[in-house]
Amino acid sequence: MGATYSSQELYDGLVGSGLIIPVGVPGIFGRNAVFEDVLRRFDDHVSRVAKDDGAEKMLFPPTLDRKVFEKSEFLDSFPQLAGTIFSFSGKEKEHAELSSRVHAGESWGHLQTMTDLVLTPAACYPVYPSFTGTVPEAGRLVDMQNWVFRNEPSTEPTRMQAFRVREFVRVGPPDVVVAWRNMWLERGVTIMRSLGLPAKSEVANDPFFGRGGRMLAATQREQQLKFEVTIPVISEEKPTAVCSFNWHQDHFGKIFDIKTADGKLANTACLGFGMERVCMALFKHHGFDPKTWPAAVREKLWP
């Protein structure tokens, strides 16, 4: 494996070896025990690397307060990716109509109303409101893992609609936040290479919507606000991002009124490992059976 890259071959291989279980909707699938073991082992490996960083651990459900979502300006940037939760709030009459429409195969969306929740679009979003106020002089560092949702159905296995992200968020003065981001950028490449994966880091942009989005993307690149660690998984020319680094400057500081100890607006940055993508990179480069992986890789993941 390794020399040639093909989206379809990787998908067929993952399905054929039982690692992922199709459910009928593109970008959504089950994972088997072997897949989950690799994912957990990688998660633990990241924890070992970061063990002396002093991060606070937090866990949020994969749903986000819609008001936080609205304030975050996600819909200004990525309306096409958002998933909003709707539910039934009618009475008997509407329920009868709902049931009959569902059984008749007719549309029933108009019988649902918007709830106070959206599906978490990025693992770090739930944490920012908790920073409101003044952060300590050294800032704060939070370590999270979450399921995230993106409305982008695709048959390409690394482009999922629901996946897990191991995310670290740093808040503090700009120089502290940028130094931390740069440290992790190097660390991210080192982690991947230590697992026998041909990783590199590059400047990147988010998939902003529309023509305005092209301008946002160009601005993001010009200011070097986003980096990715990439590995060829389904294509040599277009390697897959397995870790993404965003420096938000004072975007969330402004929105959620987060101040540094000296009273200025705080900066934030986050980095997230796409956990399933890391697993797929490992399966692609080392084979579908982890028992046959190179000893040096196994030592890192099964110490």
Add this chain to the structure above:
Amino acid sequence: MKDQIRAILKEHARLAVDVDALADDGDLYQAGMTSHASVNVMLALEGAFDVEFPDRMLRRGVFESVAAIRDALTELTKDR
């Protein structure tokens, strides 16, 4: 043209200061224009001047000051 640009900035740039207090080459981003606000400025300019900014102009520098915007619009409208 500059007055029209300033009117659009007043409405869409969400500056922290009065746009009239800024020189033609004053930095709009320094004055508080966010990336999202600059997109709204760009779209409003397209409507007002009946132009479409080509991809090569969809970058930060083109919208950084009244003078920079005027230069871009002058280039787009010069053959009229």
